[in-house]
Amino acid sequence: MVAAYKFKPKIVGFLCNWCCYAGADLAGVSRYQYPPHMRVIRVMCSGRVDLAFILRAFSNGIDGVFMGGCWPGECHYITEGNYLSLSMMHLCKKLLQHIGVSPERLRLEWVSASQGTRFAAVMNDFSNKLEELGPLGTGEGLDKLVKYVGKEVTRLREEKNGK
Numbered sequence: 001m002v003a004a005y006k007f008k009p010k011i012v013g014f015l016c017n018w019c020c021y022a023g024a025d026l027a028g029v030s031r032y033q034y035p036p037h038m039r040v041i042r043v044m045c046s047g048r049v050d051l052a053f054i055l056r057a058f059s060n061g062i063d064g065v066f067m068g069g070c071w072p073g074e075c076h077y078i079t080e081g082n083y084l085s086l087s088m089m090h091l092c093k094k095l096l097q098h099i100g101v102s103p104e105r106l107r108l109e110w111v112s113a114s115q116g117t118r119f120a121a122v123m124n125d126f127s128n129k130l131e132e133l134g135p136l137g138t139g140e141g142l143d144k145l146v147k148y149v150g151k152e153v154t155r156l157r158e159e160k161n162g163k
Contacts, residue, residue: 009063009130011038014049018076019113020068026116027123034123038066045069046108047081047088052149054092054106059142064105064130068119071110082110099142102133 015021021042027034043049046069054065067089069075069082085108093103107126111119 007131007135008035008037009127009135010061011064011066011127011130012057012062013038013040013066013068014043014046014053015040015067016046016069016081017042017044019070019074020046020109020111020119022113023068023111023115023119026114027119028116030116032116032120034120035127037127038123045075045077045081047075047077047079047084049085049088050153051088051092051095052153055095055142055149058096058101058105058136061136063133063136064107064126066123066126067106067108068111068122069108071112074112101136101142104129104133105136 013024015024021040024040046067049067054067057065067085069085072080072082075082089106089108093106096103096106107122109122111122
């Protein structure tokens with residue numbers, strides 16, 4: 001008898017060093033159960049995650065991208081990085097929808113360092129949603145968009161640096 005294959009989504013998580021990463025650590029130390037499908041990328045602030053990073057993750061076959069940041073008003077940086085990540089998230093969801101990728105594959109949540117249970121609950125919910133959506137097919141439109149965004153980011157950086 002052959003066991004049925006159960007889809008396990010590949011998730012990349014960009015977690016704020018100060019809050020969400022600490023919340024994930026607390027969830028692990030406290031042994032709260034959540035799916036192990038996420039690969040964590042620890043960032044100093046959720047506002048530092050570039051749109052091209054998210055699009056590149058999807059173009060490389062990642063089924064979902066999670067961003068976790070500090071609660072609004074609790075950001076450790078003067079620029080309030082969580083507000084920057086929120087505006088970037090809205091833009092990215094519109095781009096994903098435009099190219100035919102479900103915007104539900106991208107999720108932003110605020111998780112405090114003391115909220116290990118919340119982190120586990122959010123990850124369980126996100127993983128279940130991705131299981132419902134199924135695997136992400138690599139689309140030609142997504143590849144073109146990533147190349148375009150990468151070129152634009154490079155051009156803007158050079159323009160900013162006076163090159």
